Amino acid sequence: MAIEDDVLVIGGGLAGATAALAAADQGGRVRLVSAKQSTLRHASGLIDVLGYTPSGEGPLSDPFAAIPDLPRGHPYERVGPDAVHEALDFFDAIAGDAYAGAGTESNALVMTFGGTVKPTARYPTATAAGLASDDRDALLVGFETLPDFDAPLSAAHLESAGVPFAVRGVTVRFPGLARDDAKLTRYAHLLDRDERVSAAGGSGAREALAATVEPHVAGASRVGFPAVLGDERADEVRADLADRLGAEVFEVPMGPPSLPGVRLEELLYDALSDAGVRVTTGVPVVDYEPDAEGAGRIDRVVVDRNGTDVPHRADQYVLATGGLVGKGVRSDRERVFEPIFDCHVPHPADRYDWFVDDAFGDQPYAKFGLPVDRDLRPLDATGDPEFANLRAAGAIVGGYDFAAEKSGAGVSLATGSVAGRGAGAEVNDR
Amino acid sequence: MSDAERPTEGGTGDDFEPIQVFPEAEEMDLRPGADNCYKCSTCDTNCPVAEVDDEFPGPKFQGPEQWRLKRQDDHDVDDSVMKCSNCMRCDSACPSDVPLSQMHNTARGEYVDERMDTFSREYVRNRILANYRRLAPLGSMFPRTTNFVMGLSATQWLGEKLLGITSEREFPSFATETFREWWDKRGGAAASRKRAQEARERRGGDATSKLRAEDPRARRDQDSSASRGGTSDRTEPKRIAYFHGCYSNYNTPEVAKSLVRVYEHFGYEIVVPDQHCSGTPMFANGMIDDARRSAETNVRELAAALEDGADIVASCSSCSMSLRQEYPELFDLAGIEDVAANTWDAVEYLRVHEDLEAELEGSTVEDDLSFAYHAPCHARNQGLDGQTIELLSRIDGVEAHDVGDSCSGISGTYGWKAENYDTSMKIGAEMFEHMADANADTGLTECPTCSMQMEHGTGYEITHTLEVLDAALVGTETEGRTQ
Numbered sequence: 001m002a003i004e005d006d007v008l009v010i011g012g013g014l015a016g017a018t019a020a021l022a023a024a025d026q027g028g029r030v031r032l033v034s035a036k037q038s039t040l041r042h043a044s045g046l047i048d049v050l051g052y053t054p055s056g057e058g059p060l061s062d063p064f065a066a067i068p069d070l071p072r073g074h075p076y077e078r079v080g081p082d083a084v085h086e087a088l089d090f091f092d093a094i095a096g097d098a099y100a101g102a103g104t105e106s107n108a109l110v111m112t113f114g115g116t117v118k119p120t121a122r123y124p125t126a127t128a129a130g131l132a133s134d135d136r137d138a139l140l141v142g143f144e145t146l147p148d149f150d151a152p153l154s155a156a157h158l159e160s161a162g163v164p165f166a167v168r169g170v171t172v173r174f175p176g177l178a179r180d181d182a183k184l185t186r187y188a189h190l191l192d193r194d195e196r197v198s199a200a201g202g203s204g205a206r207e208a209l210a211a212t213v214e215p216h217v218a219g220a221s222r223v224g225f226p227a228v229l230g231d232e233r234a235d236e237v238r239a240d241l242a243d244r245l246g247a248e249v250f251e252v253p254m255g256p257p258s259l260p261g262v263r264l265e266e267l268l269y270d271a272l273s274d275a276g277v278r279v280t281t282g283v284p285v286v287d288y289e290p291d292a293e294g295a296g297r298i299d300r301v302v303v304d305r306n307g308t309d310v311p312h313r314a315d316q317y318v319l320a321t322g323g324l325v326g327k328g329v330r331s332d333r334e335r336v337f338e339p340i341f342d343c344h345v346p347h348p349a350d351r352y353d354w355f356v357d358d359a360f361g362d363q364p365y366a367k368f369g370l371p372v373d374r375d376l377r378p379l380d381a382t383g384d385p386e387f388a389n390l391r392a393a394g395a396i397v398g399g400y401d402f403a404a405e406k407s408g409a410g411v412s413l414a415t416g417s418v419a420g421r422g423a424g425a426e427v428n429d430r
Numbered sequence: 431m432s433d434a435e436r437p438t439e440g441g442t443g444d445d446f447e448p449i450q451v452f453p454e455a456e457e458m459d460l461r462p463g464a465d466n467c468y469k470c471s472t473c474d475t476n477c478p479v480a481e482v483d484d485e486f487p488g489p490k491f492q493g494p495e496q497w498r499l500k501r502q503d504d505h506d507v508d509d510s511v512m513k514c515s516n517c518m519r520c521d522s523a524c525p526s527d528v529p530l531s532q533m534h535n536t537a538r539g540e541y542v543d544e545r546m547d548t549f550s551r552e553y554v555r556n557r558i559l560a561n562y563r564r565l566a567p568l569g570s571m572f573p574r575t576t577n578f579v580m581g582l583s584a585t586q587w588l589g590e591k592l593l594g595i596t597s598e599r600e601f602p603s604f605a606t607e608t609f610r611e612w613w614d615k616r617g618g619a620a621a622s623r624k625r626a627q628e629a630r631e632r633r634g635g636d637a638t639s640k641l642r643a644e645d646p647r648a649r650r651d652q653d654s655s656a657s658r659g660g661t662s663d664r665t666e667p668k669r670i671a672y673f674h675g676c677y678s679n680y681n682t683p684e685v686a687k688s689l690v691r692v693y694e695h696f697g698y699e700i701v702v703p704d705q706h707c708s709g710t711p712m713f714a715n716g717m718i719d720d721a722r723r724s725a726e727t728n729v730r731e732l733a734a735a736l737e738d739g740a741d742i743v744a745s746c747s748s749c750s751m752s753l754r755q756e757y758p759e760l761f762d763l764a765g766i767e768d769v770a771a772n773t774w775d776a777v778e779y780l781r782v783h784e785d786l787e788a789e790l791e792g793s794t795v796e797d798d799l800s801f802a803y804h805a806p807c808h809a810r811n812q813g814l815d816g817q818t819i820e821l822l823s824r825i826d827g828v829e830a831h832d833v834g835d836s837c838s839g840i841s842g843t844y845g846w847k848a849e850n851y852d853t854s855m856k857i858g859a860e861m862f863e864h865m866a867d868a869n870a871d872t873g874l875t876e877c878p879t880c881s882m883q884m885e886h887g888t889g890y891e892i893t894h895t896l897e898v899l900d901a902a903l904v905g906t907e908t909e910g911r912t913q
Binding site: 001002003004033036037039041042177178179181182183184185186188189193232256257262273278279280281282283303305306307308310311326327 | 470471472474475476477480481482484485487488491521522523524525751754755758767770771772773774778781782783784785787810811812813814815816820832859860
């Protein structure tokens, strides 16, 4: 006896969650299994579609204009431009007020914590006042205890990049934090709960922070903080600070671990729960068994629960375990491989051909992943589907370099919704 | 030399010979775990203690960073390791498979061995809390007297003043009859064998075949699954060894009795091996030697039960966690891997070996009930956090609301210590709020100390998932339930 569902999605990131939601839309019983907690905590929370072409042109103001020219095998080429549009609509409906940019075709330019400017299609509402195309003067506030965001340096970077506004940076001490390496969640918790901070005369954390920053505002009409402004009550924290500072308040997206990523994770997992998707996290899928009757189908997968093998069976499977970073694709000294189903991963036989010496060059390994057909079924070395009931989504799909193109979230959304919809529809046709 | 430089002209791989750089490890080698950490700090964002307590440096420090610091012998284990509550959430947060809780357990054990004065109040208090299993039989001998004495405010005041056990909490009361007493009186394994046999005959006839004919999922499964304890053969004896743990023996025997009834309903005969504490409170207090002694008993007895064809099930999520994960991580005992690989959460086992979901479909309980469900961290770490809600939604008239993924904050003995009480309640605040919002009849969880915290923070009465399954599947007819 196995634990039974109609569709089993393996992987809990943006692609997996999207696939599960799209499959559940078709009415079947869907389960998502994630080896660990979702890696969305590593994500900036920005929804990029395409910022640069594979040959490096950009930043693109209209990502959709560039999609028809993408090379054969690119995930967007596989699913087609309409699917990318539909996936964004799908995301907009889930995200609601939490994200800005809904309904637009063009990229926005968002300030990053390094003081660069990044093209992105959708961005958290918390970041909305931080667009680099906005001409209002800005103050960036960093904290002594959060060295990842050096506000004066970021401001200088932005100015030299020629942004159409004046920007200053200041570094202050976050009031009421005793230790220098307090965790991200500690900042958010203090502000969420507006805890009394003894170091600042017993006032609430929000009031104390506003009082610390207020002398530096000096006419700036928007103030940017590193993305630590609350978790559960982030909107309330931002509004409260804006009120006290007399300026709009925005968050600058940060590197991992990232609160905007955590909030996106919460948004998606709440949607999964509302859609009746069953979620099992913290336990990896380690193996599979083929259907006894052959026909190239997966019968069941094996989930390793702290050493015990637990069988899970579904009619359709979606593989969304990530790329080389997410460990959906792995490598050793001999080969590059996909560890659960051993799907074909094309790569040069000589491992010295997997990379080029220029670290920021056109790295072959960045495009390693599964080749797929237009239905997103992984293909074997001869170009036939590996399994009739397996689809792939997200970074495990090969043929693109998400870091260079700034296309990670868009590909996850587009392939996730196509794979999930396809899997769900096939269950209904059965 | 870097991998990126071609070592020799020509071949790759063929002439590669690994050499031993480091001496053979004499004790547990945590280097691979430490090397796997790429400092993403995801674990830190999951630590419930670091979120509310400025003085706790978080799991990344307690694990891989502290391990490195100690290599040179000029650093002792930092005393902040005692602030770790051992919720183990960092384990399932780490995207790089760093064995964080194993590192914490090891560091805590070393701290207690090397840095803690065995005559100190803290040591004595921790030893008492960790060894609840040794004291419980005494309390249980005269349960009413003990409950009365422990409930006195004078006792609580003394507990706080003398031992640093918070007076804010009420001690859990001892049952007037332990589970094992009930089990022996009921006829032990022999009686269970008989009941299981009867259930199999009953089920072999009408009920199950009808059920299976109606359910396409079960039909699909019929010919393919014949693993041990599988559903294919209805008359073969099926056996489980029950690890009840301390709490359901001394304090909540109704949970253990429910397990017995539910398993017998499915035709399982139950054996209840001799057992000691699972070790969870000992790990959390760095009492590794005490834990090893308990593990020796448990592994010996449970391995023998495995030999006799039983699988092991536990009703407490921390007990199953301990047997499955901490035992093989921390101890090297004969049979320990086998015990770990064949230990199951009691509900999960039925989920996999029986069609529990189909069986629950359309079942009812006497009165409609709504539950506010909290998934214990140790269940979450076993991938069991969604299970209860999934199953209970099959029962007519039962509604269960998940109150979110926050930690309850008590973490076993942690929240009982006077110095941790405030932190414990701050961690629990989110769960308390969500429980209040759920506006349910009863609280629900699988962890004994989470249930204490849930009751303490909200006033809800708390029950265990097995008790709900018992009510739905077995109902009230079969056995006198006055115990």
